[in-house]
Amino acid sequence: MDSKIMEALSFMKELDAEYGDIRLKDIFTESIKIENGQVTDLSTNRSRGMGIRVYADGAMGFAATSDLDDMDSIKNTVRLAYDTAVASSMLIRSKTTLAPKDVVTANYSTQIKSDPFSVPFEEKIELLMNCSTIMSKEEGVSYCEATLDFRKEEVIFADIEGSYITQTFYNSGGGIEAIARASSDTDTQTRSYGNILKAGYEAILELNLPKHAEIIAKEAVALSKAKDCPSGEFDLILMPTQMHLQIHESIGHPTELDRVLGSEAAFAGASFLSPDDATSNLKYGSEHVTIVADATDAMGDRGLGTFAYDDEGVPAQNITLIEKGIFKNFQSSRDNASVVNQNSHGMGLSDGWENLPIVRMTNINMQPGGFTLDNLISGIEYGFLLEENKSWSIDDKRINFQFACEIAREIENGKLTGRIFKNPIYTGRTTEFWGNCDGVCNQEHRQMVGTPNCGKGQPMQIMRVGHASQPARFRKVRLIANG
Amino acid sequence: MDKDLACTLIEKVKKLTSDKYCSVINIEGTRQNVTRFANSEISQNTNKSDINMSLTLHDGRKEATCGTNVLNDEGLQRLVKDAESLLAISPQGNYEFASWGKPSLHTTESDKELRLIYDAKGRAETIKEGIKDFETDFTAAGALVLENKISAYGNSYSDEVLFASLDNVQFNTVVTHKPSNADGGGECISHQANQLNIKEAFSHAKHWATLGSDTSNLVTLNGGEYTVVLSPMAVGNLVAFLGWSLNAKRVADGLSFCNSSLSNAPKLGENINIYDDVNDSRVFPWYFDYEGNKRQTIPLIEKGVVKNLLYDNKTAHLLGAEQKGHAYSNKGNGGASLHTIMLGGDSTQEEVIKSTTRGLYISDFHYTNFVNPCTLQLTGLTRNGTFLIEDGQITKPVTTMRFTQNILEAFTNVEVISKELTVVNDDGWASVMPSIKIERFCFP
Numbered sequence: 056m057d058s059k060i061m062e063a064l065s066f067m068k069e070l071d072a073e074y075g076d077i078r079l080k081d082i083f084t085e086s087i088k089i090e091n092g093q094v095t096d097l098s099t100n101r102s103r104g105m106g107i108r109v110y111a112d113g114a115m116g117f118a119a120t121s122d123l124d125d126m127d128s129i130k131n132t133v134r135l136a137y138d139t140a141v142a143s144s145m146l147i148r149s150k151t152t153l154a155p156k157d158v159v160t161a162n163y164s165t166q167i168k169s170d171p172f173s174v175p176f177e178e179k180i181e182l183l184m185n186c187s188t189i190m191s192k193e194e195g196v197s198y199c200e201a202t203l204d205f206r207k208e209e210v211i212f213a214d215i216e217g218s219y220i221t222q223t224f225y226n227s228g229g230g231i232e233a234i235a236r237a238s239s240d241t242d243t244q245t246r247s248y249g250n251i252l253k254a255g256y257e258a259i260l261e262l263n264l265p266k267h268a269e270i271i272a273k274e275a276v277a278l279s280k281a282k283d284c285p286s287g288e289f290d291l292i293l294m295p296t297q298m299h300l301q302i303h304e305s306i307g308h309p310t311e312l313d314r315v316l317g318s319e320a321a322f323a324g325a326s327f328l329s330p331d332d333a334t335s336n337l338k339y340g341s342e343h344v345t346i347v348a349d350a351t352d353a354m355g356d357r358g359l360g361t362f363a364y365d366d367e368g369v370p371a372q373n374i375t376l377i378e379k380g381i382f383k384n385f386q387s388s389r390d391n392a393s394v395v396n397q398n399s400h401g402m403g404l405s406d407g408w409e410n411l412p413i414v415r416m417t418n419i420n421m422q423p424g425g426f427t428l429d430n431l432i433s434g435i436e437y438g439f440l441l442e443e444n445k446s447w448s449i450d451d452k453r454i455n456f457q458f459a460c461e462i463a464r465e466i467e468n469g470k471l472t473g474r475i476f477k478n479p480i481y482t483g484r485t486t487e488f489w490g491n492c493d494g495v496c497n498q499e500h501r502q503m504v505g506t507p508n509c510g511k512g513q514p515m516q517i518m519r520v521g522h523a524s525q526p527a528r529f530r531k532v533r534l535i536a537n538g
Numbered sequence: 539m540d541k542d543l544a545c546t547l548i549e550k551v552k553k554l555t556s557d558k559y560c561s562v563i564n565i566e567g568t569r570q571n572v573t574r575f576a577n578s579e580i581s582q583n584t585n586k587s588d589i590n591m592s593l594t595l596h597d598g599r600k601e602a603t604c605g606t607n608v609l610n611d612e613g614l615q616r617l618v619k620d621a622e623s624l625l626a627i628s629p630q631g632n633y634e635f636a637s638w639g640k641p642s643l644h645t646t647e648s649d650k651e652l653r654l655i656y657d658a659k660g661r662a663e664t665i666k667e668g669i670k671d672f673e674t675d676f677t678a679a680g681a682l683v684l685e686n687k688i689s690a691y692g693n694s695y696s697d698e699v700l701f702a703s704l705d706n707v708q709f710n711t712v713v714t715h716k717p718s719n720a721d722g723g724g725e726c727i728s729h730q731a732n733q734l735n736i737k738e739a740f741s742h743a744k745h746w747a748t749l750g751s752d753t754s755n756l757v758t759l760n761g762g763e764y765t766v767v768l769s770p771m772a773v774g775n776l777v778a779f780l781g782w783s784l785n786a787k788r789v790a791d792g793l794s795f796c797n798s799s800l801s802n803a804p805k806l807g808e809n810i811n812i813y814d815d816v817n818d819s820r821v822f823p824w825y826f827d828y829e830g831n832k833r834q835t836i837p838l839i840e841k842g843v844v845k846n847l848l849y850d851n852k853t854a855h856l857l858g859a860e861q862k863g864h865a866y867s868n869k870g871n872g873g874a875s876l877h878t879i880m881l882g883g884d885s886t887q888e889e890v891i892k893s894t895t896r897g898l899y900i901s902d903f904h905y906t907n908f909v910n911p912c913t914l915q916l917t918g919l920t921r922n923g924t925f926l927i928e929d930g931q932i933t934k935p936v937t938t939m940r941f942t943q944n945i946l947e948a949f950t951n952v953e954v955i956s957k958e959l960t961v962v963n964d965d966g967w968a969s970v971m972p973s974i975k976i977e978r979f980c981f982p
Contacts, residue, residue, distance in 0.1 A: 142658035243792035321679035
């Protein structure tokens with residue numbers, strides 16, 4: 056394949072392309088799903104292809120093909136990308152420039168202890184069957200499922216300037232879910248548990264799914280008999296299983312520079328931030344809130360957004376987005392970084408060979424504070440500790456959000472009472488909410504949560520990103536009634 | 539890919555597969571040429587083409603599926619080998635594959651004009667033409683997509699191969715009045731060139747952005763219940779969630795508002811009629827489902843009563859129901875409506891607004907999601923133009939509002955439905971929606 060890549064790059068030069076790069080990805084996936092004790096999905100898939108980006112006449116064109124056998128097909132794809140760039144130049148106000156990067160030759164692979172594709176299917180099925188049996192034993196559980204998902208991605212990046220980078224990534228994910236039906240015919244409550252990391256099969260074993268199968272089955276049944284969470288203004292503690300999406304939606308997306316510059320205005324939406332905000336000392340949250348975009352995995356969290364080079368050949372970086380509540384940096388890729396006269400922060404990523412790299416989150420992590428969970432709880436007269444997201448929504452400027460969680464645990468006089476409530480729903484406004492954060496737990500409480508379904512772009516790209524966080528306390532949050 | 543190539547590939551895989559098993563082969567392909575624009579210039583211009591083949595093997599109640607887009611001989615051999623290995627260790631399930639019933643099908647013909655008009659140059663020219671008269675205060679963002687969908691189905695029970703290939707164009711735009719940050723939206727989707735009016739979609743978007751730019755009258759309303767007039771795009775957004783709740787698998791799993799026998803399904807307003815109708819000329823002619831079944835026209839809601847759930851073969855078998863050609867995978871995930879049509883009423887769109895003493899006109903919703911799928915409580919935000927209606931007239935722009943509303947209740951409170959129907963984009967498929975007026979819509 057190397058010779059074909061080199062020939063394609065030479066062809067770009069023959070066409071007089073201003074810049075060009077090629078990404079070849081070969082992606083293998085494996086899925087197992089067991090529902091109510093039956094295997095309902097046992098499947099593998101392979102997707103291999105080449106994405107080619109060409110700049111000509113100051114504009115960009117991209118074309119992708121899965122037909123890699125025939126050099127003519129690859130050359131035709133280069134030609135299509137070139138012609139598309141020329142067509143793009145019919146409607147541009149100024150020539151596109153790319154922020155500079157170094158020419159590199161490099162190789163990287165996810166560090167794994169156990170190759171998930173080498174673990175026998177039988178062993179994986181047995182693990183899930185065991186979980187299913189445990190969950191279905193709990194009286195009141197009407198549905199249960201257990202899943203495993205694995206992905207191996209082999210990537211070659213090469214560009215017209217001489218960079219050549221090979222990377223191999225592994226993702227391992229596992230999850231369980233129990234649904235309990237309440238007395239009414241249709242009202243059900245769900246409890247779930249699981250995670251997905253850039254790791255090998257060891258990540259599955261660390262999850263200890265069977266132990267948690269028993270816990271979530273009991274909690275699903277208890278929730279089905281519980282009362283709706285009260286509405287009103289309360290103090291909340293968000294656990295990492297909810298915090299990850301709070302960070303994702305209200306910090307991750309609004310700090311993407313392409314959204315700030317309007318590139319996503321017609322679909323995913325824009326941002327309440329403006330390009331000047333990186334230097335305006337904008338107060339995004341309280342002094343307890345420090346958020347980084349860390350593709351380097353500096354703290355060893357194994358987040359899904361970990362790599363050595365992004366899909367533009369820019370090195371992985373650890374960028375501070377918010378420092379002690381003050382907004383500092385945008386997430387960027389080469390084309391939009393150049394608009395604000397900066398270097399790329401290494402976030403030009405695509406979900407596969409067939410799509411164009413755009414600004415995507417890496418691991419958007421909350422940095423640890425100094426509290427223990429008991430400290431946080433002890434500071435609440437009456438409130439709730441919320442776990443596990445089940446619904447999310449935010450406006451197109453990323454200001455007005457609403458989330459629902461699976462379970463609310465009651466806190467009274469600084470202690471968990473043991474009472475639980477179903478259907479907690481809270482709503483807020485981004486900077487006000489983060490401004491009301493008055494405590495973050497220490498590193499011992501840190502948890503990386505994989506978010507494998509982040510949608511953005513046209514055509515829609517589904518990206519896999521990570522969010523490490525600790526439990527954090529928020530004052531005066533509005534909870535609304537389940538209707 | 540044409541039908542001959544699809545047949546050749548399917549035949550090759552069948553020959554490579556042991557005749558001990560029943561094999562089902564799906565080919566799904568997409569070619570998309572997408573020109574995106576932002577700040578009134580082209581920002582991305584992409585072309586992608588991919589064809590994936592999946593092989594599902596059945597041995598009694600055992601089943602395994604492997605897929606690949608590497609369609610050379612080596613790739614196909616590996617596909618078959620992997621599927622046979624996986625089947626060997628698959629445990630017995632609760633469903634045995636039933637043979638395909640060879641439906642007689644219409645053939646799908648693409649409109650050749652689409653590729654001629656909407657090549658890369660044509661897409662750039664169309665966008666340029668759409669925004670050429672905009673004053674400098676207005677900018678446009680959006681996407682113009684030329685798409686080809688491909689689907690082929692074959693199995694070891696028959697030599698026949700089902701094949702469909704359809705070109706279509708999808709367009710969406712948001713026009714922004716920069717000084718006021720007021721947005722307006724427009725879209726169109728069709729498989730017929732003469733049904734696309736992209737210039738009108740730009741004008742529509744600009745119209746709402748212009749109305750919204752009147753910041754001296756911009757109002758922020760308190761939460762509460764409001765009468766709302768929803769555009770066809772906004773209606774389509776809510777109806778999509780209603781359709782999703784009729785997926786028989788979700789119903790069986792306890793993630794819907796009704797049970798499998800529909801005995802507890804609440805009655806909506808008598809004026810609510812929603813169908814899945816592949817034979818309507820406005821929607822995409824896509825006549826067989828993922829499992830090779832003929833797509834049938836079915837009422838989903840008729841005079842407010844839920845009439846049908848959407849099945850795949852396996853869910854239908856396990857629930858003792860009849861599948862009617864709505865499978866979207868072969869994993870027993872239930873069915874989906876890809877040709878949703880809500881019937882119109884008696885009023886003109888103008889009359890829908892004129893009949894409103896005080897209420898809100900909502901152009902579109904953003905980021906709608908289930909809050910509780912069992913009650914069909916949804917939340918979402920207004921987008922691309924929300925306006926106060928006073929005494930039958932649109933008077934003032936309104937800032938973004940969040941609704942949290944039980945949609946079953948909302949569809950019992952539909953007071954007026956427009957007779958004009960608009961084709962809207964339902965996740966890459968065409969659906970047909972009216973404008974409606976709903977009383978007591980909740981913005982908490």
